[in-house]
Amino acid sequence: MAVILITGPLFSGKRSTAKALLHWTDEELAQNAVRDAQELAAGCADLDALAQELAQKPVVIVTEVGGGVVPADPDERAAREAAGRLSCLLAERAETVIRVFCGIPTILKGGIAP
Template sequence: MIFVTGPLFAGKREYICKALGWSEEDLARRGIWEVQNLAGQEEDLEKLAKNLAQYEVVIATEVGGGVVPVDPVQRQNREAAGRLACLLAQRADRVIRVFCGLPQALKGELP
């Protein structure tokens, strides 16, 4: 599995489609994105990470930067998203961070 992360609107989906020679339809069939939104809805993050790792590509938007939310639920969701990203990175063969459309290999090599 390839785990791709980076800020909002950084070009994560565009990069991975181009790098793998996939269309948007291929990505929709073989990958999943915006998985950080699933973290706050799932009590068992290990199980969620295991299920998500079945996809060829998993994409998450980084949510840990900036001001910490005052709302306790938002803070909890943000923490869960960070924990999920760590679990996915552990399971991934490759971890790529895309920032301003530029890929950086954090684990493994760029495709």
């Protein structure tokens, strides 16, 4: 199964969208999806290897963290940049990329079979 990347702002409905599109329960989502993948990027020495590892999962959910006020703390800025770079690397590898905003999914790449 090729990876499906689901991204969007915090509390935008990413998990609900994944469950609805894939007809999964909470338990199936917990077993088959990597949630909050952006948190894995902070301090990661090899984002390409991390993206390759995550791309082996059926679903990866990433919260967009690049919008809004730029943090004054250099470590927070670096973590935010790493999260954005990881999202780009995952999108390259994903068969399907979906952005969820206000609970509305928009397919940016690929598609979902019914």
